[in-house]
Amino acid sequence: MPPGKYGMQEEWEKEDQQITMDFLLPTGIFLKFPVSRNDTIKSIKKMVWKNARSEALYSALDDPDGYVFTCINQTAEREELEEESRRLSDVRPFMCVLKLVAREGDRVEKLTNTQISQLIGKGLHEFEAQKNHEVNEFRTKMRTFCEEKAQERESLPWQQWMEFSFPCELEPCCAPPESSSVKPKNSKKIFIQIKFESCQVSCRSESYIHTYIFSCLRNGQNPHLTMIHHSTIVKYQEEQSKVCSQVSKSGSLSRPPPLPLKKVRGRLSLTLLFSSFTGTKKYCFFLVVQAGLFHGSELLCKVVTTSEVTVCSEPLWDQKLEFDINVADLPRMSRLCFALYAVIEKAKKPRGTKKKNKKAMTGKDCPIAWVNTMVFDYKDQLKTGEFLLSTWPSVPDDKSDLLNPMGTVEKNPNIDSAAGLLIRFPNIRPHPLYYPPLDKVLTPPKYILNPPVVFIYGQRKILFPCLKKIQKFKIIDNKNSTEFFEDEKELLWKLRTEVRDRYPESLSKLLLITKWNKREDVVQMVSLLRHWPDLPAISALELLDYSFPDPAVRSFTIRCLKKLSDDELLQYLIQLVQVLKYESYLDCDLTTFLLERALSNRRIGHFLFWHLRSEIHVASVSLRFGLILEAYCRGDIHHIKLLTKQVNEALGKMKALSDIVKSGSQKMTVDDLKLCIRQESYLDALSDLYSPLNPSIFLADICVEKCRFMDSKMKPLWLMYLNPSLQGDMMGIIFKNGDDLRQDMLTLQMIQLMENLWKTEGLDLRMIPYGCLSTGNKMGLIEVVKNSDTIANIQRNSSNSAATAAFNKDALLNWLKSKNPEDKLEQAIEEFTLSCAGYCVATYVLGIGDRHNDNIMIRETGQLFHIDFGHFLGNFKRKLGINRERVPFILTYDFVHVIQQGRTNNSEKFERFREYCERAYKILCRNGTLFVNLFTMMKAAGLPELTSFKDIQYLKDSLALGKSEDEALKNFKVKFNEALRESWKTKVNWMMHSLAKDNRP
Template sequence: MPPGVYGMQDVWEREGWQQINIEFLLPTGIYLNFPVARSDTISTIKKMVWKNARNEPLFSALSDPDAYVFTCINMTAEREELEDEQRRLCDVRPFMPILRLVAREGDRVEKLITTQISLLIGKGHHEFDSQKNHEVNEFRTKMRTFCEERAQVRQMLPWEPWMEFNFPCDLEPCSVVAQSGKSHSGKKILVNVKFEGSEVTLQSLSFSQLVVQAGLFHGSELLCKVVTSNEVSVCSEPVWDQKLVFDIGVSDLPRMSCLCFALYGVIEKTKKRPTKKKNKRADCPLAWVNTMVFDYKDQLKTGEFSLSTWPSVPAESIKTTLINFFQHLKLREIVDNKNYTEFFEDEKELLWKLREEVRQRYPESLPKLLLITKWNKHEDVAQMVGLLRKWPELPAIHALELLDYSFPDPHVRSFTIRCLRILRNDELFQYLLQLVQVLKYESYLDCDLTCFLLERALANKKIGHFLFWHLRSEMHVPSVSLRFGLILEAYCRGSIFLIKSLMKQVCCIYSLCEKQINFSSTYFFCIYTVIHVKAVTRKRKQSLFRNHLCTSVSFLDANLFCFSADKCKFMDSKMKPLWLMYKDKYDHVGIIFKNGDDLRQDMLTLQMIQLMDVLWKTEGLDLRMLPYGCLSTGNKTGLIEVVKNSDTIANIQRNNSNSAATAAFNKDALLNWLKSKNPGDKLDQAIEEFTLSCAGYCVATYVLGIGDRHSDNIMIRETGQLFHIDFGHFLGNFKSKFGINRERVPFILTYDFVHVIQEGRTNNSEKFERFRECCEQAYKILCRNGTLFVNLFALMKAAGLPELSSSKDIQYLKDSLALGKSEEEALKNFKVKFNEALRESWKTKVNWMMHSFAKDNR
């Protein structure tokens, strides 16, 4: 087999995974083939080519080596010029082991930057060009100018602002002016619709007729009555030849009107006994699609559009599944609270009548006013837009809610961004995860939110770093890859000086994802599968792994770290995560790379814990929380910060007990461990750290409904600081076995925890009552900020997390935070939960014992 893609694995094994035969095509028409080392730079390889070519015909026709550049087909299937000749072959990752030598031409710098950006975002620029879409082209042009201008401004910064940018800064962003909508009164909309499908598939579903329903929506509001077509026979290209008329004037269509279509199959239901009544008919949804009525230029769409429909339900269940058409549209339920989302008609009339008073006295009630606005009446819309121009800026806790899909009007979204501009960089970073998800709700590429995020990312290195990875981690999702790819391209254009650093990080991720890459694929990754090849010894794998990553950088910090290759290793757990070590000037920082787990839920949970910590500290309550770093970098890949000098409760109990069976019930093990790590006067401080942190995590895990709390995912630092890890289940999605709920307490408060809090004395009720008071105070603070947590979780519904996909999932959070109840009622309920956790803690111990047995028998 020639050394092509499918033969490369054999070649590398035969060569000891150090060399590979490369085919070289010279501009003189001469062909060369010789082995090169994977660690050779392009410059070294070029010298080898010249040395080997000296004895070949037409060598004298070659010019100086600097007049030529190697080209290859890269991982994004593009022709890439290898201008940076200090890159190693294993970093280039050519599609095939073929390098072509060509004369330099064109703008070398521009080509290099374009190629690097394509590699960074995982999407070739030719894919954007092939769209042949005016919106895409105009957005790329505008955003490139936008970002490059800000990059030029940044280069002119004096010393102090430059330091603030890099380490990082709190710069006030510039304003972005929103474009207003245009009137289209007097026009009519004529839409021709044809569904093309498989005749065989349709006829196999036991129905003979097809029907189309269409509706006009503004967010989740139906603007007029749904219209239904006539029935036609099932065929591969059904044609209705019918005009569907909507009961609404064009002048009353709001700017963000959405036209929605659904295709149904008609099933006749015949009763067993004949009756005079006609047979009942059931409609099975087959496919749906929606499109905006106005284009990104605020003009009514014209011409022909080819829209790909989405299947409503799997074919195998379509006969029995009857769901409403509009459940399949890209909509979400509004927060399920009658006093907040549902109004009686008289309440709507009063709220609209007193809208000016609402603006003056209750500005935070803007979402309620927007929900009852009649968006199918242009007069009401005009008054609401005028009111928005005078509306006072809202704090983030209320403004963030307006980014939900239920508020699509561009004036509303512009107002929201105006409110978010007052956020400091640290505050913006706190909500960055949600703001990236909200981009999925935007109807057009060019929007205020995109400009706002790019503006702040280009003005703050930390925000830019995490914006890049939040976007990059979802580039594998087809529905957002175009939008996110274009935003990433714009960011990179404005951050040319960071491309080298980002390239190292992206290359490092590829190298760490060894399980997803193998030599039977069409990619050529030099080092990327070497770690998991059985023929290589563990010692050899460790050595190759460390050598490759010696120039890598940290992901959880925007600033670079020096890589400590000798301290990196493979961990022994099931997924074989990698333990990476970095060091700064003073200390080592550990990072665990995981491949196979979706870390986005962990990211969200840790974000909420960090927010709780901020809210508590604002009110003078420091509960010593430890929201360690966590970053999703791609499809089920990511990194987790290692908390040094810590161990799991399970290990501490096991190492301080004579028998594994009784380890979970040894109440002295934890206190003895703390004594051994904190001799003398240090013990009091360690117990204080434990007491405060235990209170914080008791409240946090209860409010967030964290499940799967066993002794291997609760840890403690040698200083006494307790913290939880592994948040694979939240919002009350608790694990069960044999139909029995394994989470039988509201939160973890075992007697060995109480034993530490009481300093080992059973009669030390004063210490325990102080612990209880900390829990109650922490809970009351969270309840007062309950709306913020609900809003942030609601905005994350776009992320597609299995345990957070609808407002039904958020109901647990509303209940745990006692939304709609008084503080006294909420606290009374929490006290019941607290006593239950303490009383039923023996059940936790049984679960921990069973977990230890299961772990030991794996």
């Protein structure tokens, strides 16, 4: 008998390379022989044919290419092993059995589907199993779109093809001087050496390509090179037309003439039938459902609550819920939000009960689950009929947070463990009702605003010959708050045309006060938006928040975002991926925009892939992200091979190594780790790949002798590589398994953005925003910053006691002196001064917590930098209810000692450092709205310290939004002096940290 599930897993982990496999041939012959775990499927097939020659019915077998192995994989699914370059150890069949079957269908198509499934971590059959018209139509549309982009790329001139495949990375700098016809004498020419490797161009060698290029250039022609042959792209237009024809016949795509909603009378209502609930019966309680109708974050009408029913396996309501809004006034993006909660029956207090138990006996409403659904479907049709909504578990703090309008409209796929709500939308008319298309909505407004306008503001009568007066009341400049008084709302709405013409960047404020439950106002707002001038792309980011769901608004936003350069888009890509979670339908402008840019720049495509792939395990976005990943892969077939090397081979082996290191079965040493890496399968998988952290960097040979695992809780792997482009120099990556790196990614992104803003203003503070990438569920990679050490190590090595090490103010300066000879020391101190200023400002603005001497590092060149950003936005570390971090940012006297070059009276150097800090802070304050917008967009990420607007209040305060520059700078000077005055508290905290680390078992 083959080994069972767990036995098979152990079999794959054995050092013995031989595994006995069973082979079932299509002729009915059974073969059994040993194979190596490192053998490829192709080599195993050759062995099968060699062994089958001596068996009966061998002549009945056709050519080997006509057959494919199948197996049962680790997820208990039948898998065809179309990609024969895979090793058996990578396939890991559930049992030691491979079945040979004749190939059916289009081999290229099946191979591509298999590669995409393995790469994105989600089988394409799961999409087909949905039997969902929206999913099918989205796949068809995106496949057409992406493959058309691929064909366009094939016809690009060679220069543009090179720009797509190898986009340039340029450092941000100050604006260049005006062009001059006279070239400076010291101008330098840049030569770029290009090498074409393993191009799939039939009958064209590398020398031929070079000859062809230079021949074209000599003749003044544009060389056109088809570097990659697109024979693997499947043309399926005929199949698509057949599907569309069938769908049209079934009535799914054909639409009867829409009945205008404004002619429909009556209020929106639905019937809650019953719920499937598998809760505990330990306590006696009742179930209640709460329902609210939202447009973005705005509640359109009063929340409706059902009657209480006794808990049972299928609680029955059969109750009609009517909302205080007319069907004719429903916004296009109306969203129904449901919450299921329990009302625990109050128990009588028995005699002798102590007061401390009184709270437990009074009972409380207990939230159970939530679910959202759209009122209109993806075809603009008002929903009718029954819908079973599988809910998401919910544990909000209080009853006011039961409804979750920011949450997904996807149903919970884990239907076996989730409570379900069965609802029924009524048939208002015998024919389907559709929301009118935009050309019907965009009718000219019937009103005309003729200045002057007289308006009552409070108790004052104000004449508005122009909108300048509105500035007097700070309505437009209200940066720190989006809350308005009713008279302010009325004023803004009455002067909306003037706002468009004079203050277009205040669009978000106008959208927030629009009455989306009043059809006339919606028509006027959408009509106004049609002629709204384009906003700067950075300002438009705010409109991607879930508070602005209207399709016209989101379409306008994407129109503005198209102005982003590739570098700017990469800067904000993390947020753009996160706000995909706010989209109500699969097909949206944001998805198309991201795919289009990703298929025009492979660097963007690389990071879009990883930001989506890292969250494919999240049930609420697994379908959406999986579909976008599939579309991207079909648009860039040849990127699949490079990404597969990273995902399935390199990261797969890193995960296996990490699991071995972290397993408690035996004490793992560094030598044991090196022994594992030296195995052929590990060496092949971990070498010769492009770095996921930076696709421009090629990781050649892994240097086994330099690899190790770090001495911390999660045992991160420290892997070093030779980089041929750096003439023998090495570079390293850290693989973390068990930590969520998304907060570190966000913090480092903000530090990178700060550095870009400073450099644009001519201030280079020598920051080190090292690479960090989340690659999966609590997994990720971090760039190794070479030639650096922690402050804790530097202090420990210069002191005999952990208790006194933190108070040795000469340790840092002596360490820099040892690494920098006399002629380089001054430059190292300057690097320290600049970087220390940058990180003081950055950590203060972002509210970085848990700052001890083990997560602040220094390079040998003098640059100081921070690592490990597990706490931010003012979430400082506490011990026994006491705040351990009592300073706004870290500025200790040993830092000042280095800045002053070891001389206590060197106040000139310190004042220059203070000026760096103040200048850097003022630059950030001027761009404060951008940081707030980016953090607001990240609420969808589900980071524990960033879930609501309350969490962002720290950022608004630190950036002094709503205050003048002088007021902001005055406040920062107070914080600066406080950090310097109270730095002794930091040293005590560092001492306690060092003592605790030394006493660890």
